[in-house]
Amino acid sequence: MPLIETKNIWKTYDMGSIQVHALRGVTISIEKGDYVAIMGPSGSGKSTLMNLIGCLDTPSQGEYFFAGKKVSRMEDDELAVIRNKEIGFVFQTFNLMPRSTALHNVELPLIYNGTPRIEREAKAKKALEVVDLTDRMTHRPNELSGGQRQRVAIARALVNEPSLILADEPTGNLDSKTGLEIMQLFSDLHGNGNTIIIVTHEADIASYADRILHIRDGRIEKDQRVTQEDRIANGTTLQ
């Protein structure tokens, strides 16, 4: 059973008199343990697809199964539970709570599923350890560098041990050196058995993944397996 399976999903936005089809029948299947990049230019529908995969939104048509569960017709609160338990988000703009410490930011998903305080703190500290930020736990986002903020966000994504880590342009707001560190972190997480989907418009970022789904005009244009040659061509080096 694939972790993610979409069957001919459409997303249509009603813009008054005209209808905009952001997705036009996308059918994909992603296995557990995959490292997939969704790549396409802006306006291609990749963000829409990410929102649907991340259960932030529901398709206008078609079916979406997450770990065998049909989520395409779920209510907002049911989706919230899936987002909480099964999906860890990493955003381009980090999306941390600006007034809260790194530790509290990482604890937040656990608060919403009612994890008791002691267990919550232990888990959050462990997640911060994974991203190597144990010495920055009591700092607020504005006291952290961009790379550190993104690592807090990754720790927050990891803390519930989700089935899927979904990253939307995770290096978009970072310099290339820091971006590289973050990509290294994702590769490490993948190496530990996590399923990762990265949404990007940059070919070099995409080539860190094992598989690239090229999207254009709301359709999957190409489903590409990444080879070592591709990586060398893109200058993507991994340790």
Next chain:
Amino acid sequence: MMIFWEIFRMAIHALGVNRLRSVLTLLGVIIGVTSVITIISALEGLTQSIRTEIDRLGPTTFIVSKWGIITSEEGFWEALKRKPMKFEYVKAIEEGCDDCELVSARVRDEMEVKYRNKKISRCFVAGATSEIIDIVDFEVGQGRFHSHEEDVTRRRVAFIGTGIQDELYPFVDPIGKTIKIAGMKYEITGIAKKRGSSFGNNMDNFVMIPFSTYVKDFGTPQNSLDILVKARTLEVMDQAMDQTRVILRAYRHVPYDKEDDFAILTADSIMAALNDITKYLRLGLVGVSSISLIVGGIIIMNIMMVSVTERTREIGIRKSIGARQKDILWQFLFESLVLSLGGGLIGIAAGVILGKVLIGLINMNMSPSLYAIVLGLIISSGVGLFFGIYPAMKAARLQPVKALSFE
């Protein structure tokens, strides 16, 4: 349960971040609750002290009067046309009412009283039969009250309150001295115990003389004769009143199909009438003061709306990591509840103090009312809920994708 506590902490945290704004918002509710509680506790205090005053009548005592409680102009003209009360009713009630223990007649007027060169130009002078001392709540402090014999023999004796003593006899013992009432000389036989003041009236400024002496010296007043009756026990109070009513109707020739042309007043009926008269006044006062409470609520709502818009992105982030609608709803509802309850608590304290000051100005004692406090808490949390629910629901129903992309 625990998640509630965590969400509550988030709300407190968010309020702390916008400290100045929170305090300003609080101010609206504080002013609202303060004004409502001030009014309510002042009214409560007023009612309480009226109650104590009326209770002096005693639970088994009732007054038969031509007047009753007049609540309208027509009522006044109607009562004015009634036949006066007569002294003979006293004897009739004494004989005809088995459940009546004591019956007394009382007349009163304001007159000038004098001792040597000191005088009080408008003093409350009452003529009453000797039984009154056992019917109405005042006690002999020194000397004695006039006797039945002194009454029937129309002796010029007087019983005075401590207020008269203080004014006219500051350095001498008044007992045995004379007092001039409207020019007539009376001998003082006794002084009442101090009763204190109420509504700014000194309750100790009175002179009481025998009923018959009063009638002889000052004539029979047409309108001020009251009959005071004490029932044997509280249990037979109603029977005593019924018997008295029947006797009076017979003596006053009231046709069977007509209403009483006199009134029977008890402490309870006076209180009830008073409450009735002041009902609209109280409602009005509370209503006017509630307006500021509504304004306080609108301020909360307004601030919460701004807050929801400002924090749309935050809501999006919370939803993306798994906050359900009710989690967001409670977070914002807690914020408005904390604001309104916090304002409410401060407002209650301020209101109770202000109410005391207000009541203190007209010289009455007042205990802080639990009722006002509970009411204040209910009102303020009600305001928080009522005005907070819409912004909170607006926040809870935001779509995650839209909220996340909000700039």
